[in-house]
Amino acid sequence: MNTKPKGTYDVLPGESERWINLESAIRKVCRLYNFKEIRTPIFESYNVFHRSQDDSSDMVNKETYDFEDRSERKMTLRPEGTAGVIRAYVENKIYANEPLSKLYYVGPMFRYERPQKGRNRQFSQFGVELLGSDSPLVDVEVISLGVTLIKAIGLKDVKVKINSLGDSISRMNYKNVLVKHFSNHLDELCEDCKERLQKNPLRLLDCKVCKDKEFFINAPKINDYLNLESKKRFETVLQSLDSLGIEYEVSPNLVRGLDYYSHTVFELEVNIPEFGAQNVIGAGGRYDNLVKELGGPDITGVGMAFGLERLLMASEFGGKSLKSKDFVHVYFITLGEKAKAEGLKQIALLRNLGLVCDMDYVGTSLKAQFKHADNANAMFTCILGDNELENGVVNIKDNLTDEQETIKLNEIFEYVMNKIKPENPCAGCNGRK
Ligand code: HAM
Numbered sequence: 001m002n003t004k005p006k007g008t009y010d011v012l013p014g015e016s017e018r019w020i021n022l023e024s025a026i027r028k029v030c031r032l033y034n035f036k037e038i039r040t041p042i043f044e045s046y047n048v049f050h051r052s053q054d055d056s057s058d059m060v061n062k063e064t065y066d067f068e069d070r071s072e073r074k075m076t077l078r079p080e081g082t083a084g085v086i087r088a089y090v091e092n093k094i095y096a097n098e099p100l101s102k103l104y105y106v107g108p109m110f111r112y113e114r115p116q117k118g119r120n121r122q123f124s125q126f127g128v129e130l131l132g133s134d135s136p137l138v139d140v141e142v143i144s145l146g147v148t149l150i151k152a153i154g155l156k157d158v159k160v161k162i163n164s165l166g167d168s169i170s171r172m173n174y175k176n177v178l179v180k181h182f183s184n185h186l187d188e189l190c191e192d193c194k195e196r197l198q199k200n201p202l203r204l205l206d207c208k209v210c211k212d213k214e215f216f217i218n219a220p221k222i223n224d225y226l227n228l229e230s231k232k233r234f235e236t237v238l239q240s241l242d243s244l245g246i247e248y249e250v251s252p253n254l255v256r257g258l259d260y261y262s263h264t265v266f267e268l269e270v271n272i273p274e275f276g277a278q279n280v281i282g283a284g285g286r287y288d289n290l291v292k293e294l295g296g297p298d299i300t301g302v303g304m305a306f307g308l309e310r311l312l313m314a315s316e317f318g319g320k321s322l323k324s325k326d327f328v329h330v331y332f333i334t335l336g337e338k339a340k341a342e343g344l345k346q347i348a349l350l351r352n353l354g355l356v357c358d359m360d361y362v363g364t365s366l367k368a369q370f371k372h373a374d375n376a377n378a379m380f381t382c383i384l385g386d387n388e389l390e391n392g393v394v395n396i397k398d399n400l401t402d403e404q405e406t407i408k409l410n411e412i413f414e415y416v417m418n419k420i421k422p423e424n425p426c427a428g429c430n431g432r433k
Contacts, residue, residue, distance in 0.1 A: 007113070007121025018312055021322040022153065023106055026126045029149045033141065035102040035128055040084040042108060046074035048087050051293055056200035057258050063111040077110035080258070081127040082287070082303055083294070089131060090296035100132040106308070118278030118310050127284075127305035131291065134300045136236040139264040139286055140244065142304050146268055146282055147246050153311065154319035155270065158281070160246060162237070162266040163254035165202070166222065166230035167288075171262065174225035175201050185215045205253040208277075221252040230263065237264055260293075261285040264302065270310075272317045281314055282306035329416055331378035332359035333369040335385040343384055346394075346409065353413050373399075380416055 004010060011019055030037070049064055065077040078084050085103055088094075094101050106126045113119055128145060130138050143160060150158050165171055178201040182189065189197065190210055196203040210216050226234065241248050248266075256265045265285035272279065284304025291299045315322050330350055332343040340359075347357035358376055363369035366383075373381045383395040388406075396415060397404040407415050 005121070007115035009120065009122075017324055017326060018315075018322045019308070021324060022308060022312060022315070023126075025152045025322075026104075026106060026149060029145060029152055030104045030128070032148065033102070033145045035104040035130075035145070038085055038088060038103040038105050039107070040081070040088045040105065041078075042110075043075045043077050044084050044087060046076045048083050048294070049076045049079060051083075052259075054199070055259050056196065056203060059111060059258060063113055065110045065112060079111045080109055081105045081107070081125055081305060082129060082260070082290070085127075085129050085303075086131075086290050086294050086296070086301070089129075090291060090294050095132060095297065095299055098132075100130070100138075102128070102130050104128045116276075116278070118275060118307070118313060120309060124308035125305045126308060126311075127303060129301055129303035131301040132299055134286075134288070136233050136264070137240055139237050139302045140240040140246075142284060142302050143241065143266060144244055144246060146284075146304050146306070149306070150268065150281075153315045153322065155281075155311075155314050156318055157271040158314075159269045159271065160241075160248040160266060161251040161254055161269060162241075162248045162264065163222070163251050164226060164230060164234035164237075165255065165262055165265055165285075166226040166234075167262060170222075170226045170230045171202070173227075174220070174222050177220045177225060178202070178204065181215070181219055185213075188213060188215065200259065202255045203257070205255050206257070211253075219253075223250075223252055233263060256283065256285055260287040260290045262288045266304075268306075270314045270318065272314060274317050275310075275313065278310065281310040325377050327356070327377040327379060328358045329355040329378075329420070330357045330380045330382055330412065331373040331376050332357070333363075333366065333373060333381055333383045334359065335366070335383075336389075339384045339386060339389050342389055342409075343382075346382070346384075346412065350413055350416075355413065355416060379420070382412065 046066055049060055055061065059079050064079050067075055069075055085105060089101065104127065107124060108122055109125050110122055112121060115121060128142060130142055147160065166174070179197060182197055182201065182204060186194070190207065193204050193207050193210055204210070205219065254265055254267060263286040266283065267280045268282040269279050270281050282304055284302070286300065286302040288300045291297065291301060312322065330347070332347055334340040334343040343359045347359050350357045360369040360372050363372050370381070378399055381397045381399060383397065388394050392409050393406050394409050394412065395404055395406050396412065398419065
């Protein structure tokens with residue numbers, strides 16, 4: 001038997017409804033904020049993600065699925081959405097049509113990480129990218145969208161952690177100070193931190209191994225090294241969050257694992273014990289050079305991405321369950337071959353009129369067929385045998401009240417519509433299920 005690759009999972013019927021409900025909540029929130037969906041390929045040219053020799057992020061250096069296609073072109077399965085979206089933004093010159101682009105995407109990403117709860121090798125992200133403005137207010141627009149989504153799926157106890165990495169000059173100054181500070185403690189650094197000190201000293205700050213050491217706690221804080229402009233920008237972000245009533249916590253050590261960020265960075269963290277270490281459900285920040293790096297004009301952006309698996313887990317433990325059982329309006333139970341053929345015809349007619357219908361193709365006994373109708377969450381069950389067929393009638397059972405009536409075969413639609421919400425039979429079941 002073949003089994004699924006390590007770090008992947010199957011979404012089975014019963015579970016898939018939760019995904020659909022989450023995705024529909026996502027789309028509703030994006031509509032509220034006037035973001036438009038963009039769909040980009042699942043694989044991109046290797047260079048879209050491997051842009052620079054100096055990139056220090058684990059994601060780019062250790063976790064991408066890289067391969068050569070049959071024509072020996074180097075390709076990479078997308079480990080995140082941002083770079084591909086920016087590639088599409090540049091290639092399609094989206095910026096030429098509108099000064100501000102508000103884009104969102106939902107889909108699978110791939111990272112060769114050590115699988116654990118909430119961390120998979122194939123996982124799904126919902127992300128947004130807002131391009132074309134360097135106003136601090138658009139950073140807030142993105143964070144606000146994230147918070148609205150969290151509320152929409154009923155999550156409580158979500159913390160917005162935020163920091164500013166400043167502009168490139170502030171960061172350069174701060175990096176120099178950090179290198180000086182940590183170089184005095186070289187022997188006490190873990191191996192990863194020694195490497196980070198060379199490649200990207202900011203990344204030392206979120207080292208899980210060293211973070212509790214005293215010289216880490218006392219390390220210089222970036223806020224003290226932001227130049228006036230960067231400081232003012234960050235203050236405007238925080239004031240705007242205040243004005244929207246969005247609670248946050250400034251986290252001076254928050255630097256994020258990807259190299260493209262400048263100014264605002266943030267993470268949304270849930271406080272759910274079952275989550276363990278993977279308690280960040282969404283994260284993002286501003287990037288000022290990515291569009292240029294990918295061959296476009298000098299346009300800045302800000303974005304954020306959520307892990308769908310983590311959102312679903314969080315909703316299970318601390319929000320709306322997002323579970324909803326699908327229903328069918330009419331389920332046909334038939335006895336005999338002629339009745340089965342008529343049943344097939346009847347459900348085709350009813351489907352044409354907009355009712356969700358199904359019939360039993362496998363059950364032989366009445367008892368088994370009733371059980372299948374129940375499993376299908378049927379609002380009405382039609383029972384059709386040879387006798388009924390001869391008289392042009394059908395027995396219809398209202399599964400809410402258990403009442404059963406005999407009606408004419410051509411009256412099913414009318415009968416059902418009289419009992420459920422008339423305007424839109426597919427959208428509502430009038431509180432019956
Ligand atoms: P990221 O922090 O790498 O950022 O990922 C965002 C979210 O994706 C994480 O907070 C987490 O919920 C989820 N995630 C990441 N890796 C995994 C995994 N292996 N298994 C399950 N979930 C995972 C980005 O990807 C940036 N592109 C976000 C962004 C958009 N920044 C600007 N624009």
